Amino acid sequence: MDYRDLKIGKHGLPTWDALIPNVLHYLEDGNAKNSKMIFKDIADSLKLPKDLREATYPNNPRANMIEDRVKWAISELNTGGALERPSRGVYRISSVGKELLNLDDKELTRNKVHSLPAYVNHKNELKERNRIKGVAEKEDAEENSDDSFSEEMDVIDKLTKQTDKYNNEIAANLLKRIQDAEPAFFENLVVKLLVKMGYKGPNGSSKVTQKTNDGGIDGIINQDPLGTSTVYIQAKRYKDDNVVQRPAIDGFFGALSRVHADRGVFITTSHFSSSAISTAKNFSIVLIDGIQLTNLMLQYQVGVQVKKHLNLFEIDEDFFED
Known part of the structure; x- marks a missing residue:
């Protein structure tokens, strides 16, 4: 050709x-x-x-x-x-x-x-991420405006918004990669993430449970050496259209009750139904959906790495003080 x-x-x-x-x-x-x-x-x-x-x-x-x-x-x-x-x-x-x-x-x-349906879903997810972070979908009018209060702040604002947009795209692609991975990979990932977030504590321990004997619990994090404070995790690697419903929360609460636990974290790559969310609140179960999950992964740099640092300088006024 x-x-x-x-x-x-x-x-x-x-x-x-x-x-x-x-x-x-x-x-x-x-x-x-x-x-x-x-x-x-x-x-x-x-x-x-x-x-x-x-x-x-x-x-x-x-x-x-x-x-x-x-x-x-x-x-x-x-x-x-x-x-x-x-x-x-x-x-x-x-x-x-x-x-x-x-x-x-x-x-x-x-x-x-x-x-294509998968592309439409991807763009809708990006819109939701941008909405959560307050990033406007269209900035043409703002970018072409000559009425900026401060050129300096305008540059910083534009850089911040473009960085958020870029990172939202990375997060959306990251979620797709996780959804395409094996369930065992996802279970290991969520335990690593919570450990990186500090839930293990300086002398605690963490593990992914054996699949044949997990009893509805996929991961356990002991926050101290004696295991007196423990976080139990359930991880569901679902596609976007497979929404977590109330029965899944009920099941996890039952698993927590069997080990006399008072705290649990339910993490999915999809979303939670409204009934699942209200049930989790009643049971004091923390819910993390796909968007929250990948935002946390970027925040704590799990599964990602910094591509580039940008340095913005300002005058050090103290340097010029007598």
Whole structure:
């Protein structure tokens, strides 16, 4: 395929959405393939001139532009459920992706990908995260305004909002990764998170219970060496549409009663129904849903790492004092 037959964007290169058909056709054999190989093979297949094939970003000369656009197409298709990620850096086409291949290439647009149920759910989750953090969905009017009270505060405000938006996207992707993992992985994760949050105490202990004998309890954290103060955990790795209902809370309360516990934490990757929430309040059970879970993971840096630190400076007035 000649790149000039595709929609061209900045820098004279095909846009990421123009590469959606290329990605799907490349993976249509159903085999799982390494992402770096996908980036390179698709970019090479476009028959780009040498200068365009090797073009990089001025502020990041190590990032190849066209391969970055292939990467973006893969990311969007994965978010929409058209691609699966069986392991780190490996992708294969899903049943949703195979259905897309029944369409004409001209119909494989960004709008089509963004209308896929999994993508719509992803965007709705982001809206909810942004709502919780008070991040506006559209900031164009504010960003183009010349009426800012303080240019300095405007810059800080914009950086804060963009950082929140970026981290919300990371949190949403993190939740998807957890939902695709094994249940045992999730049980270990929630115990590690609560330990990182300080629930174990300096001399306490923590463990994931054996599945065959957990009695409805997936994790236990002793907050002191003698186990006089214990937190019991139940972890449910559910998809977004599998809402935790009241019977699950009743069951967990029964498990707590059997060990004479006065505190429990119920963690899920999905959501809780209103009846489950009211029941948990009556039983003094703490509930953590998928959004809260991944926000806590970012806050306590569990399963994530800091990508970049930004330093904003101000004048040290004390330095200039006599």
